[in-house]
Amino acid sequence: MKKKRVMFILALAVLLAFLFVGVAADLIAPWDPNAVDMANSLAGPSRAHWLGTDHLGRDLLSRLIYGSRSSVFIAFFATGCTLLVGMTIGLVSGWLGGWPDQLIQSVVNIFQGIPSTAFVVAVLGLLGPGMRSLLIAIVVSSWAGFSRIVRNQVLEVREQHYIEGARAMGAGGLYIVRRHILPNILLPLLVLIATRIGSTVLTVAAMSYLGLGLRAPASDWGIMINDAKLYYIRYFPVLLAPAACLTLFCLSINLIADYLRDRLDHDDGAARML
Amino acid sequence: MELCIQDLCVNFSTPSGTIPAVNHVSLTVSSQQVTGIIGETGSGKSVLGLSILGLLQSNAAVSGRILLDGRELTGLSQRELCAVRGREIALVAQNPATSLNPGVRVGRQIEEVFRLAGESRAESRKHTLELLEQLAFSQPERVARAYPFELSGGMCQRALTAIAVAARPRWIIADEPTKGLDAVVRNQVYDTFRMVREHYHVGFLVITHDLLLARKFCDRIVVMYCGRVLETNTARELFEHPRHPYTRGLIASLPHLGMKPMAGFAPAFTDQPAGCVFHPRCPHAREICRREAPGTVYCGEGSVCCHGFD
Amino acid sequence: MNQTLRYIGKKLLWTIPILLGITLLAFALGLIARGDPAVNRASADPDYIPTEEEIQALREELGLDDPVLIQYGRWLGGVLRGDLGRSLIDDKPVLDELLRLLPNTLLLSVLALAVIAAAGLLGGICLSLFRDSFLDVAGRVVLVFLMSVPGFCMAYFMIWLFAQKLRVLPTSGADGPENFIMPCLAVAIGSACVVIRLLRSSILGEMGKNYVLTAQAKGLRRGQIILRHVLRNALTPSVTYAANAFGGLLGGSMITESVFSIPGIGSYALTAISKRDYTAIQGYVLFTGFAFVLVCLLADLICAWLNPKIRLGG
Numbered sequence: 001m002k003k004k005r006v007m008f009i010l011a012l013a014v015l016l017a018f019l020f021v022g023v024a025a026d027l028i029a030p031w032d033p034n035a036v037d038m039a040n041s042l043a044g045p046s047r048a049h050w051l052g053t054d055h056l057g058r059d060l061l062s063r064l065i066y067g068s069r070s071s072v073f074i075a076f077f078a079t080g081c082t083l084l085v086g087m088t089i090g091l092v093s094g095w096l097g098g099w100p101d102q103l104i105q106s107v108v109n110i111f112q113g114i115p116s117t118a119f120v121v122a123v124l125g126l127l128g129p130g131m132r133s134l135l136i137a138i139v140v141s142s143w144a145g146f147s148r149i150v151r152n153q154v155l156e157v158r159e160q161h162y163i164e165g166a167r168a169m170g171a172g173g174l175y176i177v178r179r180h181i182l183p184n185i186l187l188p189l190l191v192l193i194a195t196r197i198g199s200t201v202l203t204v205a206a207m208s209y210l211g212l213g214l215r216a217p218a219s220d221w222g223i224m225i226n227d228a229k230l231y232y233i234r235y236f237p238v239l240l241a242p243a244a245c246l247t248l249f250c251l252s253i254n255l256i257a258d259y260l261r262d263r264l265d266h267d268d269g270a271a272r273m274l
Numbered sequence: 275m276e277l278c279i280q281d282l283c284v285n286f287s288t289p290s291g292t293i294p295a296v297n298h299v300s301l302t303v304s305s306q307q308v309t310g311i312i313g314e315t316g317s318g319k320s321v322l323g324l325s326i327l328g329l330l331q332s333n334a335a336v337s338g339r340i341l342l343d344g345r346e347l348t349g350l351s352q353r354e355l356c357a358v359r360g361r362e363i364a365l366v367a368q369n370p371a372t373s374l375n376p377g378v379r380v381g382r383q384i385e386e387v388f389r390l391a392g393e394s395r396a397e398s399r400k401h402t403l404e405l406l407e408q409l410a411f412s413q414p415e416r417v418a419r420a421y422p423f424e425l426s427g428g429m430c431q432r433a434l435t436a437i438a439v440a441a442r443p444r445w446i447i448a449d450e451p452t453k454g455l456d457a458v459v460r461n462q463v464y465d466t467f468r469m470v471r472e473h474y475h476v477g478f479l480v481i482t483h484d485l486l487l488a489r490k491f492c493d494r495i496v497v498m499y500c501g502r503v504l505e506t507n508t509a510r511e512l513f514e515h516p517r518h519p520y521t522r523g524l525i526a527s528l529p530h531l532g533m534k535p536m537a538g539f540a541p542a543f544t545d546q547p548a549g550c551v552f553h554p555r556c557p558h559a560r561e562i563c564r565r566e567a568p569g570t571v572y573c574g575e576g577s578v579c580c581h582g583f584d
Numbered sequence: 585m586n587q588t589l590r591y592i593g594k595k596l597l598w599t600i601p602i603l604l605g606i607t608l609l610a611f612a613l614g615l616i617a618r619g620d621p622a623v624n625r626a627s628a629d630p631d632y633i634p635t636e637e638e639i640q641a642l643r644e645e646l647g648l649d650d651p652v653l654i655q656y657g658r659w660l661g662g663v664l665r666g667d668l669g670r671s672l673i674d675d676k677p678v679l680d681e682l683l684r685l686l687p688n689t690l691l692l693s694v695l696a697l698a699v700i701a702a703a704g705l706l707g708g709i710c711l712s713l714f715r716d717s718f719l720d721v722a723g724r725v726v727l728v729f730l731m732s733v734p735g736f737c738m739a740y741f742m743i744w745l746f747a748q749k750l751r752v753l754p755t756s757g758a759d760g761p762e763n764f765i766m767p768c769l770a771v772a773i774g775s776a777c778v779v780i781r782l783l784r785s786s787i788l789g790e791m792g793k794n795y796v797l798t799a800q801a802k803g804l805r806r807g808q809i810i811l812r813h814v815l816r817n818a819l820t821p822s823v824t825y826a827a828n829a830f831g832g833l834l835g836g837s838m839i840t841e842s843v844f845s846i847p848g849i850g851s852y853a854l855t856a857i858s859k860r861d862y863t864a865i866q867g868y869v870l871f872t873g874f875a876f877v878l879v880c881l882l883a884d885l886i887c888a889w890l891n892p893k894i895r896l897g898g
Contacts, residue, residue, distance in 0.1 A: 110605030113880075114873040115835020118853070122869045125857030126613055202734050206839050209736060210854065225737070229843075232740065233748055243737035251732035258728070329800050353805070360803035367801065372794040377816045377891060386812070387802050421892045437798065 004259055011255035018249060019076075022069040031059035033066040033219040042235040054224070054238050055231045064241055066219035072249070074131065074214075075201040078138040082200075083193060085139055086146025093147065094154025095177060105151070111144035120203055124212040134213045138200055149192055153185040160184075191260045198253035205246055221246050275305040275343055275444060275477060277326070282338035284318070284325050284501075293543045295321040297501040298338075300570075303494070305444060305477025310492030310509070312482060312524070314540055318501035319481045320368070323447045326479075327363055328355045342445075360387060364438035368450035370430035374422035380433050381406075381418025387440035405436050408473070409466060428459035432466055439470055445477045446470070452484045460484065464491055485528055489513050497521050500540065500551040507576030517578040519556045550581065558582060591888055591895045599881050606873040607663055611656050614866040668867035673859050678867035682849050688758050689848035692767055692840065693833040699772035700779055700826055707776070708783025708822070709810060715788060724781070731777035739770035739843045756845040767844045775829040779822050786818040820887050827883030831876035 021028060031049070037057030044052045051060035093104040114122075119141035127133035157163065158181070166176050207213030208222025216223055224242040232239035284296040295318045303309040311319045324330050326340055328347065340347045347358065359365075367373040375383060381402055388398030406414035409432045422430055431451065438446050448467070452460045464487060471478060482488055488495055488509065495512045497505040497520065505518040516522045523536035538555035541547055547554050553563040560581065568581045647655060662669060668678040707727075711720050733741075746753040746766060757763050790796070791814060799809045838850030845851075849868065856864035888895035 106601065106605065109602050110609055113602050113606045113877045114609065114869060115831045115876045117832060117836030117838070118869060118872040119835075121838060121853060121857065122613055122865050125853070125860075125865050126616065126862065205734065206736060210838065210842060212857065225740070229740070232744065236744065239740055239744070243734070243740065246737060247729075247733045250734065251729060254728055254732050324797075327801060329797060356803045356805055358803075359801050365798070365801035367794060367797050369794050373798045375795040375799070375813050375817070376893060378813065383798075386804075390803055421896065423893055424896070434798065437802065441803075 004262060007255050008259035011252035011259075014248060014252040015256065018068050018072050021065050022072045025065050025069045029059075029062040029065040031062040033058060033063045034217050035059070042231060042238070044235070045237075051241055052235060052237055054227060060237060060241055063219045063224055064221075064245055067221045067224060067242060068245065070214060070218060070220045071201055071204055071222070071246075074134060074204050075197050078135050078200050078204075079193060079197045081135065081139045082142050082146055082196065086143040087150050087189070088147075089143065090147035090150025091154060091177060091181070094151035094158065095173065095181075097155075097158075101151070105148070108144040108148050108151075111141075112148070114141075116141045116145075117203070117206070120207065121210070121212060124207060129212050129215055131214060134204065134207060137207075138203060142196070142200075146192065146196070150185065150189065153188055154181055157181050157184045187260060187264050191257050191264060194253055194257040194260060198250050198257070201246065201249055201253075276302060276341075277305075277445060277477070277479070278302045278339075278341040279322075279326070280339040280341070282322070282325065282336070282340065284321050284330065285335045286331070287333050287335065291544050294546070295334075295501050295543065296325065299498075299501070299503050301496060301503065301506070303477070303479060305475075307493035308471065308478040308480065308491055309494045309496065310480045310482060310488035311496045311498055312485060312488050313498035314483060316540060316543070317498040319498045320449050321501075322498070323365075323449050323479065323481045326447060327359055327365055328352075329359075329365075360390065360441045360443065362443055363445040363447060364441065364443040366431075366434050366438045366446060366448040366451055368453055370434050371422065371427055373434055374430055376422055378421075379418065380420055380422060380425065384418070384433065384436050384440055387437055391441050401440070402436075405440060406433075408469075409433075409436050410462075410469075426459075427455055428462050431455065431459070431463055435466055435470065439474055439476070442474065443476060445479065447479045447481065449481045450483070451480065452482060452487050460487065463487070467491055485524065497524070500546060501543070502551060503570075503577075503579065504552065505576065505578045505580075507574075511574070511576060517576070517583060518552075518580050519558055519582070520552050523555075552580075587896050588888075592885065595881060595884055595888075599877055602877055603874060606877065607660055607870060608656070610866050610870040610873065611659055613869060614862050615652065663870065668870060669863040671856075671861055671864050673856075673861045673864075678864050679871075681852060681864075682867060682871050685847055685849045685852050688846050689834065689837045689841070689850060692764060692771070692837060692846065692848065693830060695764055695768040696772040696775075696833050697826065697830045699768060700776045700829060703772070703776040704779030704783055704822060704826065707780035708787060709815070711780065711784040712787040712791070713807060713810060727777040727781055731774050731781075733774065735771045735774055736839050736843055738773060739767065739840060742766045742770055743843075758846040758848075763844070763846070767840045767846060770843075771833055771840050775826070775832075778829075779826055782825055783818065783822045786821055787814055790814045790818045816890050819890055823883055823886050823890070827879050831872075831879045834875050834879070835872040 035058060037053065040049070040053050040057040041055050042053060043049060043057070046052070049059050049061070051064070054060055054063065089104060089108075093101045093108075120137045123137035123140055124133050127136060163176060163180055166180055171179075204213055205220070205222035205225070208220045209226045210222075211226065214220045214223060216227070221242040225239060228239040228242070279299060279301040282296055282299045283294065286293040286295055297318070299322060311322065313319050321330065321334075325334075325336055326347065328350070330336065336348060338348070342358070342362065347355070350358065374380065381399075384402045384405065385395075385398040388401050389395070393401065402418060403414045406417055411417045411429070411432065417425065417429065417433070422433070425433065438448075451463050451467070455463065467478065467480075468491070470476065478491075480488065480492060492509045495507060495509050496503055497512070497518065499520050505512065505516070505521050507517070512521065513525060516525050520536075523534075525531060526534045527536055536555060537557075541551070541554070547564075549565050550556070550559075550563040550568050553559040556563065562581050566581075568579050570577050570579045571583045573583070643649060647658060650658075659669070666679060668682070670677055671681065707723070711723055714720050743755055743766065747755040753766055754763055787810060791810075796809060796814065799813045804812070834849075836850070837848050838854050840846070841848045841850040842854060849871070853865065853868040855861075856868065
């Protein structure tokens with residue numbers, strides 16, 4: 001358990017580091033990410049360019065730093081929007097119960113019936129590429145799963161006796177939601193948010209890679225991988241660097257989610273004893 | 275045939291400290307008699323039963339010896355123990371509803387025991403149906419095809435008993451066979467066990483907090499408290515002339531004897547009193563009870579572990 | 585048996601409104617699409633600027649002036665007859681094109697599913713059998729790392745290693761079985777790791793239940809207990825996850841297909857997007873949606889087969 005805790009703190013530190021680098025990109029990045037220097041293309045690491053340069057001679061490290069800005073920020077922002085939409089609908093659905101719940105769940109079922117990547121690609125294809133479309137596509141394709149889990153949690157908590165107790169004491173619906181239901185679904189929600197941030201970063205990168213998300217010259221990990229696919233044979237780090245960033249980001253998200261999940265069910269793997 | 279337990283200790287190591295669930299227990303039980311181990315929840319009686327089969331969790335440290343007809347079970351490898359389990363000593367686990375696999379038909383679960391004993395599929399099927407009929411199931415085929423959740427608690431209990439007797443073991447350990455069952459079904463359990471005992475001549479070790487079942491079914495009774503044996507005697511003697519204050523308290527708390535509750539609560543395993551473990555609740559506690567643990571005194575067919583009988 | 589049939593019937597009935605809902609959603613996606621399909625189609629040839637009359641004629645031909653509900657009804661009627669419309673660009677029937685390209689995508693997804701299932705079962709059972717041993721601890725570290733590598737990054741690493749450095753596998757195309765090894769592994773590894781972890785933890789969770797004690801007391805060994813008693817009860821979450829992953833492979837194939845240049849339904853969708861072929865995009869969404877719903881239905885039925893309690897309504 002102690003080891004897990006250390007890993008959790010490390011993972012959290014990595015995540016915060018990505019965030020910090022994203023926020024302070026202007027201050028940290030040694031070069032302009034779009035400064036082309038054809039004479040110096042695909043150069044190896046040097047004192048000027050710590051990770052070398054890409055096919056246009058742009059500084060890899062600076063592009064990575066600006067890339068973490070767009071990837072991580074879109075991911076957090078999109079997850080936040082999904083959370084807001086999904087949680088509101090889930091709370092309402094779970095709290096109301098009855099036919100409104102059934103109706104909302106049918107809509108949820110329909111939205112979940114389309115594979116999420118296909119959904120995102122289709123929405124992006126119909127709206128055209130860009131940051132705004134990307135956000136809309138992610139929210140539209142993933143609010144349903146979010147709201148379903150929130151709704152199931154609410155239903156579970158709602159059946160507990162202390163809710164009945166609070167009701168008997170004359171507490172109103174909103175009060176119960178705020179004071180009793182939200183705190184009790186917080187931990188499962190955190191796990192969900194963590195995994196969702198991870199998958200959103202992947203979606204953003206994949207869409208940018210396909211040319212449907214952010215567009216060049218924006219600096220994004222997905223775009224960097226797309227740029228690298230013709231040149232990585234000559235200089236491998238152009239591919240490795242953004243891929244490693246993505247992997248590291250997902251790894252830290254997975255470790256955080258694991259730790260939270262362990263906290264969630266203490267009895268995981270703990271077997272009968274007496 | 276004898277099952278002999280010598281100076282058995284079982285300690286569980288947990289994050290919150292070591293839990294001594296069984297504390298220096300020595301017992302000899304004969305298959306000629308039905309032996310009952312009684313005590314409150316948490317007295318270590320179930321752990322004692324499972325330790326005989328070597329089925330404790332990996333965080334349990336067992337010391338002492340368990341001998342089956344002179345053969346030591348505590349030193350056997352897992353592989354050798356697997357040959358003992360079921361064939362020589364069988365278990366009727368507690369909570370019949372959850373002790374059967376929810377995803378497998380009841381018949382298959384019984385057949386499996388015959389198959390393990392080397393029978394063909396057809397033979398084991400036939401024997402399963404015979405066994406179910408013998409255990410007072412009126413529609414053996416239907417029960418064999420059913421899943422556990424389609425059966426009542428009492429039926430699950432009998433199905434578990436069928437699994438236990440299927441391999442014709444020499445011993446059956448029944449762990450809380452009547453827990454959570456209503457009075458009518460408790461009587462059924464008693465009848466089933468009687469029948470099994472007469473028909474298969476197995477040695478019975480019944481672990482229970484159901485004193486009425488113990489009195490009706492057992493020849494000999496062992497009283498446990500806090501992982502220790504406080505008193506042993508023949509069932510009749512024990513119920514008519516209980517020696518240990520704890521036994522007297524247990525019997526006085528029976529419904530038809532006035533239902534007088536015993537004062538106090540059993541101590542937590544991590545925080546056991548010095549001296550006699552029962553002294554904080556004992557109406558006759560003396561100075562010596564607080565200081566020294568009493569030794570076991572043998573008299574007649576029984577034994578008692580109390581300073582009042584030194 | 586009766587109850588089982590009733591359960592299956594109920595499940596089948598329930599999918600009908602979901603499928604209908606998906607058609608509605610796909611249609612709505614087409615509606616909110618930017619641009620005018622008539623203009624797009626008329627200007628398919630870049631050298632020719634269509635006149636206003638030509639566009640209006642096309643508009644009427646496509647029925648774009650009718651009320652939305654009637655357009656939906658007409659479209660749905662077509663869908664029910666197996667007509668997903670014609671591509672706005674090359675006028676080929678969308679369904680025919682999808683079915684023509686489906687085998688490659690399907691082969692890739694089925695192979696990947698096979699890898700996920702085989703690795704998941706084997707790994708999950710092994711890790712739970714040797715719980716807390718070196719194998720288990722080290723294995724879990726590797727798993728957490730591998731499942732964090734995004735599929736398309738994995739794909740490029742594999743191309744770099746196997747095609748560029750070792751030169752044992754071809755980089756791209758869909759000509760022979762060797763073309764499918766890398767794509768299939770690249771998409772399967774991540775999900776396989778998740779399934780292994782999932783199965784391990786649910787097996788260990790089941791091992792703490794009372795019926796395992798009964799099985800042990802019968803004299804069964806640990807391996808026998810896991811295979812004969814525990815696995816069936818522990819599989820449900822993994823089956824659900826694998827079904828989702830399979831649906832994700834079918835509907836997310838465009839990434840792998842573009843990395844390895846495999847002509848499949850995913851690359852069809854990408855082409856359609858680049859040409860703003862809304863009918864094709866609509867058809868693609870509908871097609872993958874239907875496939876996904878059917879896969880999930882199948883997974884539900886497998887879970888019901890594993891858990892009699894679900895199917896018998898206990």
